[in-house]
Amino acid sequence: xxxxxxxxxxxxxxxxxxxxxxxxxxxxxxxxxxxxxxxxxxxxxxxxxxxxxxxxxxxxxxxxxxxxxxxxxxxxxxxxxxxxxxxxxxxxxxxxxxxxxxxxxxxxxxxxxxxxxxxxxxxxxxxxxxxxxxxxxxxxxxxxxxxxxxxxxxxxxxxxxxxxxxxxxxxxxxxxxxxxxxxxxxxxxxxxxxxxxxxxxxxxxxxxxxxxxxxxxxxxxxxxxxxxxxxxxxxxxxxxxxxxxxxxxxxxxxxxxxxxxxxxxxxxxxxxxxxxxxxxxxxxxxxxxxxxxxxxxxxxxxxxxxxxxxxxxxxxxxxxxxxxxxxxxxxxxxxxxxxxxxxxxxxxxxxxxxxxxxxxxxxxxxxxxxxxxxxxxxxxxxxxxxxxxxxxxxxxxxxxxxxxxxxxxxxxxxxxxxxxxxxxxxxxxxxxxxxxxxxxxxxxxxxxxxxxxxxxxxxxxxxxxxxxxxxxxxxxxxxxxxxxxxxxxxxxxxxxxxxxxxxxxxxxxxxxxxxxxxxxxxxxxxx
Amino acid sequence: xxxxxxxxxxxxxxxxxxxxxxxxxxxxxxxxxxxxxxxxxxxxxxxxxxxxxxxxxxxxxxxxxxxxxxxxxxxxxxxxxxxxxxxxxxxxxxxxxxxxxxxxxxxxxxxxxxxxxxxxxxxxxxxxxxxxxxxxxxxxx
Numbered sequence: 105x106x107x108x109x110x111x112x113x114x115x116x117x118x119x120x121x122x123x124x125x126x127x128x129x130x131x132x133x134x135x136x137x138x139x140x141x142x143x144x145x146x147x148x149x150x151x152x153x154x155x156x157x158x159x160x161x162x163x164x165x166x167x168x169x170x171x172x173x174x175x176x177x178x179x180x181x182x183x184x185x186x187x188x189x190x191x192x193x194x195x196x197x198x199x200x201x202x203x204x205x206x207x208x209x210x211x212x213x214x215x216x217x218x219x220x221x222x223x224x225x226x227x228x229x230x231x232x233x234x235x236x237x238x239x240x241x242x243x244x245x246x247x248x249x250x251x252x253x254x255x256x257x258x259x260x261x262x263x264x265x266x267x268x269x270x271x272x273x274x275x276x277x278x279x280x281x282x283x284x285x286x287x288x289x290x291x292x293x294x295x296x297x298x299x300x301x302x303x304x305x306x307x308x309x310x311x312x313x314x315x316x317x318x319x320x321x322x323x324x325x326x327x328x329x330x331x332x333x334x335x336x337x338x339x340x341x342x343x344x345x346x347x348x349x350x351x352x353x354x355x356x357x358x359x360x361x362x363x364x365x366x367x368x369x370x371x372x373x374x375x376x377x378x379x380x381x382x383x384x385x386x387x388x389x390x391x392x393x394x395x396x397x398x399x400x401x402x403x404x405x406x407x408x409x410x411x412x413x414x415x416x417x418x419x420x421x422x423x424x425x426x427x428x429x430x431x432x433x434x435x436x437x438x439x440x441x442x443x444x445x446x447x448x449x450x451x452x453x454x455x456x457x458x459x460x461x462x463x464x465x466x467x468x469x470x471x472x473x474x475x476x477x478x479x480x481x482x483x484x485x486x487x488x489x490x491x492x493x494x495x496x497x498x499x500x501x502x503x504x505x506x507x508x509x510x511x512x513x514x515x516x517x518x519x520x521x522x523x524x525x526x527x528x529x530x531x532x533x534x535x536x537x538x539x540x541x542x543x544x545x546x547x548x549x550x551x552x553x554x555x556x557x558x559x560x561x562x563x564x565x566x567x568x569x570x571x572x573x574x575x576x577x578x579x580x581x582x583x584x585x586x587x588x589x590x591x592x593x594x595x596x597x598x599x600x601x602x603x604x605x606x607x608x609x610x611x612x613x614x615x616x617x618x619x620x621x622x623x624x625x626x627x628x629x630x631x
Numbered sequence: 632x633x634x635x636x637x638x639x640x641x642x643x644x645x646x647x648x649x650x651x652x653x654x655x656x657x658x659x660x661x662x663x664x665x666x667x668x669x670x671x672x673x674x675x676x677x678x679x680x681x682x683x684x685x686x687x688x689x690x691x692x693x694x695x696x697x698x699x700x701x702x703x704x705x706x707x708x709x710x711x712x713x714x715x716x717x718x719x720x721x722x723x724x725x726x727x728x729x730x731x732x733x734x735x736x737x738x739x740x741x742x743x744x745x746x747x748x749x750x751x752x753x754x755x756x757x758x759x760x761x762x763x764x765x766x767x768x769x770x771x772x
Contacts, residue, residue: 119666119769126670130677134692137684374687517745518690525691558685593685 139470141557141593141616142375142408145346145354152189152380152387155463155480159389161338162318165206174215177208181315182223189380189387192351196314197224203385204341204405205299205317210290212323218299221283222249225256226362228310231302232288232319233446234295234428234567234587239608241286242564245304245625246277246536249284260363277536288319293498293585294326295430296339296401296448304534305366308376308407308617312355314385316341316405325498326431332399332452332491339401341385342478344378344409367622373525374557375408375618381468383479390480395456397491399425402451404443407617410558410590412469413449413478414440420457420464423493426450429567429585431498440469442581444560444590446615449581454490458483500584503548503569503600506577510552510598512541516559516591516614516624526622527614533623534613541628543603550600555591559624560615562588568601588615607631653719661710661724662768668703668731669761671696676758697739704728704735707764720772727764734760 167175184201185193199205199220210216222228227250231243240247251257297319301310318339331337348354356372359365368376380387404411415422424436428448441449458464466479519528532538543549550571553561570582574595581590591597613625674696681689708731711724734757741750 119662123666123670126667127673127677130674130692134678134681134686134689137681138686138689141685141687143688370691371688374690518687519745557682557687594683 138558139412140375140377140408140410141559142377142618143372144377144379144475145356145372147346147354147379148349149189149347149351149380150191150349152474154388154474154477155390156190157386157389159383159386159391159479162202162204162207162341162384165200165208174217175210177216177218178221179205179218180221180223181228183225186314186385188345188382188385189347189351194347194351194353196353197310198314199299199317203314203316205315207318207320207339208299209320209322210288212294212321213289213291216288216290216319217285218288219283219285220249222251223253224251225253226251226306226310227257227279227303228315229302229304230284230286230299231564232286232297232299233562234297234448235288235290235319236292236565236605237286237288238606239610240278240606241288242608242610243286243302244277244536244609245302245307245534245611246279247284248277248279248303250279250281252282256361257363260361290321292321293430294321294323295426295428295585296320296403296450298341298403298405298448300405304536305621306362308368308621309355309357309362311405311617312345312376312407313353316343318403320401321430329431329494329497331425332397336394336396337399337401338391339403340383340479341403341405342411343382343385343405344407344475345380345382346378347380367524367526368618370525372618373622375616377406377409379475381471381475381478388474388477388479390482392484393455393481394484394486394488395458395460396486396488397452397454397456400451400453401426401448402443403448404445406445408445408619410445410470410560411443411478412440413443414467414469415453416465416467417458417462420454423452424449424583425452425493425497427584428587432584433498433500434496435493436580436583438580442470442590444558444588444615445617446560446562446588447586447590452491452493455481455483456487456490460485500569503602504550504571506571508550508571508600511549513552513554514540514561514612514626515554516561516619517554517556521623527619527624529613529624529626532626534611534625536627538627539609539629540612540626543628543630545607545630546602546604548600548602550598552596552598553589553591554596555593557593558616559591559619560588561591561612562615563599563601563612563628564610565605565630566601566603568599571598571600573597603628603630605630654717657710657713657716657718658720658768658772661707661714661772662765664703664706664710665724665728665761665765665768668700668707669758669765671700671703672735672758672761675700675754679754694742697735697742701732701735701739704732704761708732714772724764724768724772727760727767731757731760731764 227248301315567585678693
């Protein structure tokens with residue numbers, strides 16, 4: 105009898121353990137969810153020492169020529185070697201051979217004409233992110249600039265396309281041979297814009313290889329605030345990358361030639377994350393700072409990674425003075441700031457809050473292990489009075505009343521793209537021939553955006569205001585003019601945009617670059 | 632066939648007819664397959680919760696695990712038929728396992744076609760049926 109009980113007990117324990125493991129293991133492995141949609145590529149490089157090398161600020165590009173209304177710039181897109189890690193140099197694709205590319209500084213209303221020459225093996229497209237740019241210079245994804253040297257392209261014939269129309273759509277864009285001059289009127293508020301590659305199907309791997317740079321617009325309104333400048337104004341481009349054992353960038357392309365089948369291997373369809381954090385092209389750098397106020401102009405240029413930025417120790421506030429589209433109306437004090445791909449935040453940080461010799465880490469609370477760290481500030485002896493942040497920075501009037509009904513709904517969801525896992529807008533993969541919104545010039549529209557995963561949704565041409573998020577008011581990181589909104593999983597938000605600008609066809613898309621390359625992009629037209 | 636080479640089997644099946652003895656093992660097969668199906672189906676809710684919070688990998692796992700759950704449900708149905716047949720046991724497990732198999736098939740269709748408004752409630756119903764069936768297989772078979 106007792107043997108029977110023991111056997112029954114055994115069975116009960118066995119079954120109970122099986123059920124507990126069958127439920128518990130998945131719960132522990134996946135139950136915490138995710139702070140970014142994407143999969144981390146694993147570097148094979150030697151462990152990278154943290155905060156061992158100094159950060160640099162990208163040089164400001166001098167115009168090659170100026171006239172009464174216009175600054176002219178020349179940029180060569182080329183393969184180059186960069187010192188990202190210690191040891192062997194890394195081959196990059198860089199604007200003027202640099203990663204990040206040179207910074208362009210412009211005055212509001214003063215035209216920039218940037219002539220890009222393609223010395224890379226593949227076609228390119230340059231988009232000025234946040235620029236109020238006419239369609240012909242906005243870098244439509246099919247307006248390719250072909251390389252000067254086509255030998256690599258001729259070796260690899262293109263085999264497929266999202267819309268299944270084979271290679272013929274390649275000629276649908278306004279293409280150029282070797283070089284192209286992009287004209288930027290820059291009739292817009294002072295803001296931190298950035299330029300990057302935007303070729304259809306291959307934006308992710310091109311930006312990953314280094315095709316990104318700052319373009320800063322300044323104006324009198326901003327000048328009047330006498331914000332920290334010179335060495336105390338720091339543009340920070342944050343990117344995560346992965347490397348092989350020889351310090352070369354690795355990226356899980358389906359077709360590494362970047363001329364055939366677009367997209368990444370199945371496990372990376374959610375997005376490609378790196379496991380090495382770079383600031384302005386240096387892995388985990390340090391920077392010596394004075395005990396003074398600094399203006400940190402941070403860009404999340406990661407393909408897919410979301411950041412939650414904090415200071416450790418947190419003695420100084422992160423005081424936000426601006427967003428994607430320039431100055432806020434009033435400053436906002438934060439203890440941390442969430443930043444999705446392509447978003448910018450303009451912060452004032454007062455390092456005089458720290459004792460000389462303090463090491464202050466800019467951390468990423470959304471990162472595990474070393475990816476939780478970004479940059480180390482080493483606070484020096486030299487002290488300057490803190491910058492007094494004005495109560496009013498600018499004026500921003502609401503475009504629409506908060507209760508206005510949406511004019512359109514755009515759903516950003518996982519979906520089928522040519523029989524594979526991909527990403528769609530309102531059920532459709534990107535096609536240059538489909539127009540999702542035809543808008544009359546000058547109209548203000550409210551769009552309802554709906555997501556399934558994290559989707560940083562970006563509209564070209566005009567900034568927008570976030571009207572609501574999750575049925576409630578905008579979030580604490582949504583203030584001011586945005587050009588990219590951090591949509592979270594299964595979230596609904598509404599945004600208001602005034603569709604100003606030159607008539608033509610423009611894109612809006614998810615700025616998780618893998619989602620964008622796997623077809624989460626659509627067109628709007630202005631007529 | 633005769634049973635002398637299986638010591639103990641005689642006692643276990645003694646109450647039934649000595650000519651065609653009922654078997655115990657189908658009952659164990661039913662309990663184990665049904666339990667496995669219930670666990671895999673509950674895991675679907677875990678993976679769903681994970682991808683609802685932003686993990687794309689969990690969506691792929693949810694898709695893969697749907698196949699394993701469907702296989703486990705099919706094996707539960709086979710076991711339930713064996714229980715009623717060679718096991719000479721009750722027939723209700725066939726009804727329950729058939730119902731579960733239909734629900735899982737429906738769920739796969741609803742999931743792949745993106746009909747989330749139905750997918751979620753039918754999913755809850757599927758898990759309820761799987762768990763109740765499993766508890767019964769341990770107590771009433």
